[in-house]
Amino acid sequence: xxxxxxxxxxxxxxxxxxxxxxxxxxxxxxxxxxYRQNSGRxxxxxxxxxxxxxxxxxxxxxxxLDTSKKSSSLLITASRAADTASYFCATVLNTPLVFGxxxxxxxxx
Amino acid sequence: GAGVSQSPxxxxxxxxxxxxxxxxxxxxxxxxxxxxQRLGQGLEFLIYFQGNSAPDKSGLPSDRFSAERxxxxxxxxxxxxxxxxxxxxxxxxxxxxxxxxxTGELFFGEGSRxxxx
Numbered sequence: 563x564x565x566x567x568x569x570x571x572x573x574x575x576x577x578x579x580x581x582x583x584x585x586x587x588x589x590x591x592x593x594x595x596x597y598r599q600n601s602g603r604x605x606x607x608x609x610x611x612x613x614x615x616x617x618x619x620x621x622x623x624x625x626x627l628d629t630s631k632k633s634s635s636l637l638i639t640a641s642r643a644a645d646t647a648s649y650f651c652a653t654v655l656n657t658p659l660v661f662g663x664x665x666x667x668x669x670x671x
Numbered sequence: 672g673a674g675v676s677q678s679p680x681x682x683x684x685x686x687x688x689x690x691x692x693x694x695x696x697x698x699x700x701x702x703x704x705x706x707x708q709r710l711g712q713g714l715e716f717l718i719y720f721q722g723n724s725a726p727d728k729s730g731l732p733s734d735r736f737s738a739e740r741x742x743x744x745x746x747x748x749x750x751x752x753x754x755x756x757x758x759x760x761x762x763x764x765x766x767x768x769x770x771x772x773x774t775g776e777l778f779f780g781e782g783s784r785x786x787x788x
Contacts (some may be wrong), residue, residue: 595776607776615755650713658704659777663713
């Protein structure tokens with residue numbers, strides 16, 4: 563069964579706007595990771611946030627983690643058409659990485 | 672190699688046939704994973720290798736599915752007597768973790784798209 567649940571399932575925005583995706587999970591975690599997938603092929607790791615961290619930045623990406631609410635958010639600032647992809651959160655504890663169903667982001671030029 | 676390599680990239684087979692999917696992980700990566708992704712869905716964990724051993728086979732959907740890894744390198748996922756519900760993209764990933772449960776990032780291949788007619 564899948565642990566993470568992304569919200570929304572799909573998001574459509576204009577180029578230049580910010581995109582926010584949320585992830586909720588059910589159990590304790592060691593860390594939470596976000597991945598990107600283009601066109602249903604391989605996933606690319608974006609960012610990892612550990613359970614003792616609350617916020618992390620990488621370029622135009624900002625990730626927050628609230629372990630009390632078992633939730634995380636991924637913010638992409640100043641979105642570009644090339645950001646169009648599916649975004650997945652994945653949680654790690656004493657199991658292999660467990661992925662959610664993803665958010666499909668469409669950035670319209 | 673520079674990245675995780677999977678073959679074939681696309682496979683069309685008839686129901687009842689056996690298929691083998693191959694994964695070449697990044698050189699030196701000790702952990703290797705197989706996931707399945709049905710159209711429009713998330714990733715479903717199948718099996719994980721640490722070295723040549725598979726500590727967790729809990730995700731294999733049925734006894735028609737098996738996997739092996741040799742030389743702490745190449746892995747093969749075999750699906751026997753394929754069914755239409757086996758149609759999916761099969762993704763392989765590797766990570767450098769040498770001990771315990773891998774906790775770091777996974778490096779994915781481009782996947783093998785299987786279509787069972």
